[in-house]
Amino acid sequence: MRRISLLLPVFLISVSSHAFAADPIVADSHLKAVTVYANRAALTREATVMLPAGAQTIVFKGLSASLLADSLRAKGKAVADVKFGAVTSKLVPGAELVAPREKALNDQLQALRDKGRGIEAEKQALSAKQNFLETLGRQGSLRARENIAEINLKPKEWAAAADVIYKGTDDILKGQIAQDMALRALDEQIGKVEQELQQLQTGQRNVYEVTLPVEASAATKLTVDLSYQIPQATWHPIYDARLNTKTGKLEITQYGAVRQNSGEDWNGVALTLSTAQPSRGAGLPDLQTMWVSLYQAVAQGVAFGSVDPAYRRALMTENKMKVDMAAASGGSALPLPIAISRGSGLQIPQIPQVPQSDVLAEWGRVARARQEATFTHASINTGGFVSEYKIPGPSTVKADGTKSKLMIGTFDTADKLVVEVKPQLSTAAYLVAQMKLKGDAPILPGPVSLFRDGAFVGRSHLPLLRPEQEKSLAFGIDDQVSVKRNVLKDKRSEAGVIARDNVLERNFVTTLQNLHKDKINVAVLETVPVSQDEKIDVEILKDKTTAGYQKDLHNVKGLLRWDVPLAAKQKTDVKLGWKVAWPKDRSISGL
8 A cells, every 4th residue: 555645836747737638537535534723623535536547637625725735745545656746725715605404504594484475375365365254344334234124133143144254354364374384483493503504604606616637557446635724723621520519529620622624524523633823834034123213292182082083084094004014024114193193294283282292192092993894813821842632543533613522531630628717808718639640741710610419510721731730629618617706805905115106916816627527728818918118017927826837938028827626526726916117107008
């Protein structure tokens, strides 16, 4: 079995161009594999064709008009020697929508609207029938009044006529109600189809036709893989964190949230999710000269909105041209305020004083208003080399932009459960899982859904975590831990013999009680004041503070932590006292 690779430039092809005169072979291809990046996807189509000996042309028809033509590549396998020429492509216009699902939805929408017009026609026919019966009844009543003296009343005939009119009117009204109900149900169906169509809508009526010239030394079966990239596809990682409070085990499961709007469903493909970002390029562009110049503040002017409109439009045009030229050359540009543009040949009206910031703000507002809406891409940043995640088994992602949640795998973590208390903020105790990532794979940034003993408790966010790094996840309130906080002292006084200082002293006590039947570990976090001035003195009072705390936890100045093991039903106190002193003639902020 031989493997053939390609894309060869035209001038390297050994096959003469006139050799491909035979009718082209249309490849019956199917989507085989997809690699999704942060802002695009690489698709691989596979086709098997029977090649006669000699030169032939293989054609792939009906490919998405959004494909990036420069990314087209082909490779193949065959028993005989097969040479590939250069891949070429062209857009072929079509009269109908090419996305199968979009076309089907448009056809369904048209059929529903046609059905609605039929029901409206039936309603009009019922209304006409009702008008006829009403007219007939009015005319009969009028003739009876005019000839009342001559009429020999026959009660049975009048009753029968009344019954006919009653039954006819009743049937008509019921029919109208039934038609209204049918129209209401039809409107709901139309609304659902329109909503799905709006999510899917590509509007593509053109398709790509890709041509691959080949030459075989003998008749053979050739398997061709055609690969290319498309935009309108993205993925980002999401996670489930499931905590079992009985075992203390935390399970982190990673999923890939994939969505695409290419117009073609990915059915049963081998799916790979990659953190590579091909659109960012392989290297940095050349550095350009960074020009700077002095400019003068506006000397005259009122609010920018009162400037002559023609002058303002001219100024905006000039500024936009400067920015476009700077962007094209890799440089930078500062928008010209009114005073600077006086030498530009623009007609300047006489205007009183205006702050330059108003001019720049107005220019920025107008510039932002010109921006077009773009497809939002996922932001994936590992801070390291590229990672790829191969989704096990065949995967399917619909082309309607909806999110497909595909499982990637689980992470191995070392876990420790603690009950975290921050009495300065709340007397609620929170169950926290402190995890350390094991293994070789990093955790990418992404949202995480939190489950405690199978119940959903909330959402959080995981940062980029590399092996051996730690992260704490909170799983809601632990009602079996009682927390009470009291202020023992909050006193302002003066101290010193010669130069007296202001002194503020505060003492607190936090009472903890474990109401569980088992032992727990409680972490108490408090902050103390931190001085930013050498004239402000801060002291933690050792005789008023429970010993054994960590200071400046996680490099946060003034953050203290006590780790308190509590046996079942045990109660204990955690005390904190601090004192701040500063010059009497000065004021202090932050307390």
